[in-house]
Amino acid sequence: MNDPLRVGLLGYGFSGKTFHAPLIAASDGLTLCAVASRDAAKVHADLPGIRVDADPLAIIRSPDIDLIVIATPNEAHAPLALAAIEAGKHVVIDKPFALDLAEARSVLAAATRADRQLSVFHNRRWDSDFLTVRDAIAAGVVGDIVHFESHLDRFRPEVRDRWRERAGPGSGVWFDLGPHLVDQALQLFGLPDLIQASLACQRPGAVTDDWAHVILFYGQRRVILHAGMLVAGGTHRFVAHGTEGSFVKRLPDRQEALLLGGTKPGAEGWGADPDGLTIYRHGTERTIPATLGDQRRFYDRLAASLRGAGAAPVPPIEALAVMAVVEAASLSSRERRAVELPLTAEERAAWR
Structure with a gap:
């Protein structure tokens, strides 16, 4: 054992x-x-x-x-x-x-x-940028969130010959980056009331969506999920406006960049994020340090769970809910209307 x-x-x-x-x-x-x-x-x-x-x-x-x-x-x-x-x-x-x-x-x-x-x-649950924002929301640093934005933007003007960018089931930026954006939003705010989306092909030669703008409705709160391939210079990773102020997380987690550069998980500096969270509240501005990220937790928790010690890192019902939002957004874009989340009452009850 x-x-x-x-x-x-x-x-x-x-x-x-x-x-x-x-x-x-x-x-x-x-x-x-x-x-x-x-x-x-x-x-x-x-x-x-x-x-x-x-x-x-x-x-x-x-x-x-x-x-x-x-x-x-x-x-x-x-x-x-x-x-x-x-x-x-x-x-x-x-x-x-x-x-x-x-x-x-x-x-x-x-x-x-x-x-x-x-x-x-859903490894992005253990990214420094998301954990920083999660902790700030839990601490109520800007009061109740009424407007939240999550961006995964790139500048890749050339369409590449790879399956993610070819026409066909499961291709496109929404299926590629959307699940990350959706999973993080559901972890922060729960299941939305409605989903409204617009997907587009913006680059010359694009044959599947390379731009996605999705709005999740939570009563009066709006959560905006955005991904685009023609964003030079980058955008803020997260922005939130609340009843007592706003905060901005400008730069993304660095773990993917470290992995691409050959850094082994757990090496010195792993998960560290020099870009803090800037908080604007009642006329003041301050920056707090970012929370340490560590995607190793997914597999560590999975191994422990398979040994009977603790819950799975991503329970399948939570992944099912992500899929429901992804599918609802695709339907919303095709039909140009807001749609409800296509989960059964039993699935909603199991989610939490």
Whole structure:
């Protein structure tokens, strides 16, 4: 029972290479044993000697694997998760959960029937920027929040030839960055009353959405989620206006940048954020230090949960709610109207 849980990673693209492999390696409770990839040389350049198989089903069916981590293109998330559950494995799915709410519900139902743990990799819950804002809201530093903005903006004017930017199910900036924005908003404010969204293709040659503007309604409060690919110079990561003032978090968490630069999780400076939170209140201005981020907590908590010590880092019902908002926003944009959250009464009750 004290041996690390054995992990099979399906996919070694951006997410598998940049996030999952190093974060799994940093967890004492897990050991990465196999990777599904058609490019064994790429995997072995980072992970010499590890088993690589071009067929993900071969790893799923391996008796020496306890946990399957799915970091493939989005259209394969649900089919591979169902295969892994059927094979008796616990499962982590990279965001988004699935292509739609129906798929997500089917995977959750299968995991429940099989008594297998299912979690979605909402790693941005452990980003310094989000934790700083969460703590500030909990402390009431600007009173009750009436207006909140969360931005994930980039300046990438050229459309790249990759699955995220090709036309098809699960592509586009809303499916790519939207789940991060939505999950953080739900953690801060709960389930919204209504969702209103506009998605667009703005770059020359774009064939799937590269701009998303989504408004979540909470009574009189409005929460704005925004992502765009033509934002030079950057924008504030978070902005909030409340009954007693406002605050601004200008810069994003640095963990992704550190990982891309080759820094190992847990190294000196890991999760530190030099950009504090600026608070404007009753004519005064002050800046408080940012909260330390640490995405290692996802896999540490997952390993502990699989040992029976504590809850899953992202309960599947919370990931299902994210999928419901993502789908509702897509419908809202197509039909140009505000829509209600498509969760059942039982799902709403289970969420909290």
